[in-house]
Amino acid sequence: METATVISTEKLTKRFGNFTAVNEITFDVHQGEIFGFLGANGAGKTTAMRMLCGLSNPTSGKATIAGFDVFRQTEKIKKNIGYMSQKFSLYEDLTILENIRFYGGIYGMDRKTIKTKSIELVEQLGLKEEASTLVRSLPLGWKQKLAFSVAIFHEPKIVFLDEPTGGVDPVTRRQFWDLIYSAAERGITVFVTTHYMDEAEYCNRISMMVDGYIKALDSPANLKRQFGAANMDEVFYQLARGAKRGE
């Protein structure tokens, strides 16, 4: 299947002083794809993702996100993407509906649309009863599902997820991936970093980062074949064994 390219990078690099966090990474991501961005701790995943979101200026290389340049058009990029960081980033002292309204509002949605869509959303998430409770009092799994839904509430072209399922139980993780699939079906491209190798299997394609480089990039099935591995865990071990950085 040949669809439009929504993320395209060429030799994208980020240096902090002498330390090269991300070293000349080159890859393309297509529309509607679920792209897994894997790597050990300290491999440079988060830095790479922050560059793609316009949060961090690249040192060199090229990249376009949704057709916009990461050097000059960061604000246009921001209109077209959603982002969910490692740290939970909804306002704990606001209610579910207030959070949705706020984020919808700053993406330029009008109040009427926000209202109808947020009612739909809380029903869909099964949070209708809790719609007016403070986010602070929700269990972690619900918070994560809510954060994801808020990140795609304004229907972005791409959503970036930075380890979205950290610390979440397996059942909730499963539900979380259902949400990801339904977003991808609607044409939203999903760019996700994860530590869980079973989650890697859910992706259409994955890239493996080691010490700032992309060491492998293909579908999970092809990677397993390529490395003669039974599962993604083994692929990961083979690639990450040589890593010098990380904890």
Next chain:
Amino acid sequence: MKTLLFLLQKEFTQIFRDTVILRMIMAVPVVQLLILPLAADYEIKNINITVVDHDHSVFSRDLTSRIMASGYFKLAGFSASFNEGFAQMETDKTDLVLEIPQSFEKDLVNGEKGKLFIAVNAINGTKANIGAVYLNRIIAQYNQNIRAEMAPVPKVAALPTIEITNLNWFNKYLNYAHFMVPGILVLLVTMVGALMCALNIVKEKEVGTIEQINVTPIRKHHFILGKLIPFWVIGMFVFSVGLFLIARLVYGIVPQGSILLLYGFLSIYLVAILGVGLIISTYSNTQQQAMSLAFFFLMVFILMSGLFTSIDSMPEWAKWIARFNPVTWFIDVMRMIVLKGSGFQHIRLHFIVMTGFAIFFNAWAIINYKKTT
């Protein structure tokens, strides 16, 4: 514009939900304005005095009772000898020792010079100095009285003397509250505004929500306005509580000048001082850092504002610091409008300078606030 409304709605929801902040906004101005002006009083009272009376005469007892009746002194005790009195000073039980010699009455009656000795504890310099001055004045007056008594009919025509009468303009009775309350009100607005504004943004940094904001297409000036406006409103509120509730009802201070002019200046001042808070927030990553930075600047701002010490008597370099201190200008305006009733033409320069501060600080904050690093 629409974005800004969403931002404001969110900020106000959060502020009204935070009961600690709400209580602070209500209680701080009331408590501080009730307590501080009473304590921050330049008038020195309760000076401890030890009297060493070797004379035990009518004159010496009369002098002692006059001193005590003045209201400035508190009798720490009578001592039999100067050494005993001095020991009390060494243990800080007394600030002044007055020694009356044995021949005091005799000398006076005989028309000779009476001699008194005062020892001053200069550890608390102000208290001791002012105490000595008060004491000298009382003794001088006592001296005149006995001269008048002993020589009821002047042998020669009255000696030419200069008598000074003074009148205190703008604060007739030298009421310290009138002098301090407007200034303290300025400090309150400054502290509440700058600190709350800085901490609010840094809290978003700590929690991580600022990153979420930074990946949205929100404009920098919208975000900053969204933070500025709520605290501007709070500053206005705190000031009004202080001015109408406490200053007027408790201290009876009614601004002589135009209230509108006062609020006009306040509104610019708040923008400037909130700008300082914003700058602090852009340089700190944790609330602790923001607190330390804010405290440093607020200390300098407050101590060099001319509220506690006169700027005219500062060294030249310190005067320059005071000139670059927004608090100085507002305290000046407060005193001019509230006590003196000055009009716009008298504080035009203040308006220009404060507008300059407001533009400068906020431009700095906007430039330094980075969505992308």
